[in-house]
Amino acid sequence: MGQITLSKVTKKFGEVEVIPPLDLEINDGEFAVFVGPSGCGKSTLLRLIAGLEDVTSGTIAIDGTDATGLVPAKRRLAMVFQSYALYPHMSVRKNIAFPLKMAKFDQAEIDRRVEAAAKVLNLGDYLDRRPGQLSGGQRQRVAIGRAIVREPAAFLFDEPLSNLDAALRVGMRLEISELHNRLATTMIYVTHDQVEAMTMADKIVVLQAGRIEQVGAPLELYERPRNLFVAGFIGSPK
Numbered sequence: 001m002g003q004i005t006l007s008k009v010t011k012k013f014g015e016v017e018v019i020p021p022l023d024l025e026i027n028d029g030e031f032a033v034f035v036g037p038s039g040c041g042k043s044t045l046l047r048l049i050a051g052l053e054d055v056t057s058g059t060i061a062i063d064g065t066d067a068t069g070l071v072p073a074k075r076r077l078a079m080v081f082q083s084y085a086l087y088p089h090m091s092v093r094k095n096i097a098f099p100l101k102m103a104k105f106d107q108a109e110i111d112r113r114v115e116a117a118a119k120v121l122n123l124g125d126y127l128d129r130r131p132g133q134l135s136g137g138q139r140q141r142v143a144i145g146r147a148i149v150r151e152p153a154a155f156l157f158d159e160p161l162s163n164l165d166a167a168l169r170v171g172m173r174l175e176i177s178e179l180h181n182r183l184a185t186t187m188i189y190v191t192h193d194q195v196e197a198m199t200m201a202d203k204i205v206v207l208q209a210g211r212i213e214q215v216g217a218p219l220e221l222y223e224r225p226r227n228l229f230v231a232g233f234i235g236s237p238k
């Protein structure tokens, strides 16, 4: 589970077409990275998949079922926000449990899932602390924990590491890659950072002005860029 298919998806804000007709297939278990310059439509595309924005036309299917009209909660996808989206007054346990509380899961199931997520993320010793008592990396793990407990078909990340310092960012990249290996769940990861894309992705989707310039494995894009934009973008990391 976790196959996502976009067919002829478009998005207009007012009269401005931010996403021209776009087709994309993300396979079950794949780590897909959307990369491209600021303003190219990465977040919009992710929000369309999550259901946080409505498509203007076209369809989005999840595991072969049309999800185009579904509200976010019905899509079985979990968006991972930057760690500053945590509730500062709640313990780590309550932060992670929050989506399950909202969905009215029973307490035993909540406890089971929170404990399991905490174990995967090495947060077991921190469950009773508040976010303010954690390091930046630990806080980002709590934000990921909040997604894991929902047992989603896919995780959606929108530049989750952009407010961490450079050293921490490298560590968190590895942690997210390891998490992907362990869970084997589809992940879609948005970044404007070429190095992040090259090191984390199974499949890179290079975007420019809402269009897909090329889709392929990191090495494929590096060795056989389809055009100068891809060559320049992948070839010259900042």
Ligand code: ADP
Binding pocket: 013, 018, 036, 037, 038, 039, 040, 041, 042, 043, 044, 045
């Ligand atoms: P990225 O995440 O790649 O930086 P975005 O998806 O945020 O790009 O934005 C793509 C384009 O859509 C930009 O031109 C941006 O100004 C525009 N845009 C994004 N969200 C909205 C919105 N809610 N209303 C109007 N324009 C928007």
Ligand code: MG
Binding pocket: 042, 043, 044
């Ligand atoms: Mg963005």
